[in-house]
Amino acid sequence: MASIKIMLDKRRPKKNQEFNIIFRITHDRVPHIVPTGLSTHPNDWNEGLSCFKASTRSSTNLNNILSTKLHKIQEAISELEARNEFSISAIRETLIVKEEKPKTDKVYCFNEFSKSLIETLIRSNKTGNSQVYNVAKNRLMSYAGKDTLLFKEIDYQFLEGFKDKLASENIKPNTISNYLRTIRAIFNKAIKAKVVDRSLYPFYDIQIKGEKTQKRSITKEDILKLNKEKVKVGSQEWHAKNYFFLSFALIGASFTDIAYLTKDNIQKDRIVFRRRKTKKLYDIKLTPLAKSILKLYTPDKYLLPIFPSNMIEDGIESKNITRQAIKQTNKYLDRIAKRCKIELNITTYVARHSWATISKRMGYSNELIAEALGHEYGNKITNIYLDSFDQHLIDDLNLKVQKGLK
Template sequence: MVFPHLVLDDRRAKSNGTYPIVIRVTHNRRTAAFPVGISVKKEHWDEHNCTLLKSHPNYKSLHTAINNAYHKVQKSTEELLNNQQFTLKALKEKIRVQPVIEVEATKLLTFNEYANRLINDLYQNNKVGNAIVYQTAVNRLISFANFTELTFEQVNYRLLENFKNKLVSDGVKPNTVSNYFRTLRAIFNKAIKEKLVSRDAYYFTDIAFKPERTAKRSISKEAVIKFVNYSPETSKQECNAKDYFILSFSLIGISFTDLAYLKPSNIKAGRLVYKRRKTGRTYDIKLTTSAVAILKNFEDVTSGYLLPILPKAIKEDSLQAKNIILQWIKTTNKYLKKISGNLKIGKVTTYVARHTWATLAKRMGYSNELIAEAMGHQYGNRTTAIYLDDFEQHVIDNLNSAIQEFVTKANDSFLKVGR
């Protein structure tokens, strides 16, 4: 009886510490070995059952390749036996004519290498914001692990738990810790889908978190009124900071990044039509009187944009553009802090406009569904949302108009924008 069986040829290790898997066939006390074309480390081989262990990061793809190679040798052996022509020499000749397809083991990417590949892809696709988020999380983990090259196997429960505890002890905010782990989890999920790592090596479900509820970042109606009544000093930056905040509030909390990318072509028949950078969703907002007045202040901008934030001919969504916008946000927040400090109305940043718009809409009695629709969010269950019709545009227009009027009752200063 001839019986092919898989073995790990551990007589001599390769330079990377792996050993070749071969199919050994014995006949009349003579043995021949047929290489599969795959090499693995001893800890990934079950010697008793002669099989690859599921802990191998490329288990699925390599297991399939090994089985295919084994079945080809087994089939050739059976055909020769059935024809009473079997000899080891005949088997070698038959396999030489119909060779076992050697599948080289995919070069095992380290965690660093794979993460950097994803980050580079994000940069190539102009997803600079996501690339920076990925890079920050990966850098923190690698720095903590203190490894030049971190393998997927080394990113185990102990490392992740210790990493989390170190971040907490260093005073990193819970939501920031959660964001780091959400990013690392995303990298692992992508690697699992690409069959680069086994799902058995996924330890994130065992790491417990207690994220904090995001602190409210809105100001009151009275604070908004104080803010718009404020007369900036001669500082141009302070004037711009005030205008950008009011413009964002007037346009349903448009983000600073989206403000920076607005062009004259985004204005159509008294409406602002633009696609949000973060989500790709299209917004169609009726221009308020204050928004029109503020934009008029910047009519002399020659960069091709509505506001003097990005320079002409900048490559949109590039790292350079991202850095310019981040610097503008930093500068704007600096002057918003100065204004809010003078007025004693609490902390004001570029993002507070968006939170304030939503908070005031809620206090005025508008539904969560309508507020979410206006801001481009999905409210409630995904399945339920499929059956809900979008609100008609005039309903959202009326909502925004009501909010603008709400903060200007008995006070028309909200329209007094500019220098």
Template structure:
């Protein structure tokens, strides 16, 4: 009549997201009674011998804590059954365990705001500051809309999303910005379902469709960018420095400003800049053409040979990644402000931003007759061909370098 127990991965009930539920089984002789632990994980995340969730699962610490607590409670009930003869069958132990759980936490429903803030903290620890800011913005909008720091996943249904979307539109927030908030909220739903925290039946995005709109053309003509880059500005002035940033972004195939602003001397190798793009983590190697070399020469003069500082004097090298990210965003905002002033000086009726360097480079390359696949590879986009994102092959280097040289020469 001895009672034993075990936690098992129930492979009889595979869920749509490829996970299986974890269940507690209490045995007596060869019979058993089981109950769900409201946890669902992938098969590869489970160690059946140790009965623990492996570290391949993002929430393994919290889930293992819950399993340890459950094991301790069952062990105590089995121990009491020997003395009091009160919980003498698997059915009685399971029943008592459920009763205690309900008394302890009668309405324990997962909260998207708490869950989102935990995810933000993980992203910050991992150094993914840009992503953490995106999630923070979405969570803050939910708090603002609900006027509360608490919101269960279950409360977000089709009507909630419709009203949330309408409210943001009424505040004149752009459609694509709202789309980003909603896609971030959707990502939290998908993540919580994969981790077994939320049931699929509460997923609201099967019926609610996220809307996007085409962005306005963000390119300059060859004549316009030539004007802007030839604008007579006082050397050393603030506006002159910010024009240099825009020119360098154009010369380096529309390099992201975050990557440009954080270049150090270590990124300059054999006449090229070699860097890992912060957004995709791919490695890029781009030849330093004569115009870029001329601009960098000005900034290199004031840097010692062994300097660890950023080459461009807009952002301080800071070990606090959150401060660094905010400083980069401020530098980009400042550049955008000066680009608007430059546009006015050139009588260009466009709200020029840093993005224009990348899109203009691509547009001019297309005008010069280069095929889309080659342009996509230069920009680091995935295309029909295999794209590694790193141009270490001599043949690829030569093609990309020659194309970039032509695109640069066409405007300087």
């Protein structure tokens, strides 16, 4: 027999610091969450009586709404258990209200709605996100095994089956997690667009777990080995090594960011750019290592020979070029690393992790390292009131991390 309780879900606060009020339904010792559509601040909630406090504005009306919904659920549970047809999705259907119905009688398909989102992202030059959405959509459609998939068909059992199928294909947990988060984002957008009922939301009971990322940093000794390893000038290994160490010299700048650098980004003895991913502004002193690498190339538009000068930035072509260039660079970095007897699989991302790890081992504070990398450290609200480190401290740290490299 199922039991039901009204609770304040304190796992995640909303932006206004209120928490969602939920129905927790336990069936066969398995708890399920059903939203009430209401939220409140803990000070306005009576934990003992599971209702709004009398002092809360419109408490009588709000408590009546909860009572009405609770009664509907209790009736539905009784009917379903009598027919031995209990399911949490059927319970959620009892809470569908008129205003939550789609604003059109058209039955929206997951694949159609996803396609429209992807097209919008492409038009907005958000091709990176569009590709993430497209891959996740294609994976789910492949699992469904048909051309059309309705939102209402994507329920708990369907998603659990999807997870199990991916796991059986040895897909990494973090990749599975990325697929599920993307599909969840598509579902949320469809609900906000009023093209699917909130009651059909299947992610309340779906656990989305990744795994700890494997080590991606190497020691200063290994960095020195890579730096000293001889490569043929003009070869693919030569370019790969240059890109890796330019990233390292620019405090672990991403491959995409260094690929987009132009002569305009160089201001006196500094390089100033915005990270493509976060839009955060970086202002980094050009070290001898960075200068020596940039002198190896004769720039047309871009400082490095990765993009053609007539390319449309942030378009599909640029994403494809970037992806292929990273793949190629990682391939040749790995070859160099093996000759140096470095066991870790070296990729472009290792430069950023290694810069941070080396800084930490040199005794620098997490706060200074975080600021150099463009991260916030500690409490976000507190950080607003803290002064930024003087730029020369970060410049000095970066120079010391690169000591011995040329």
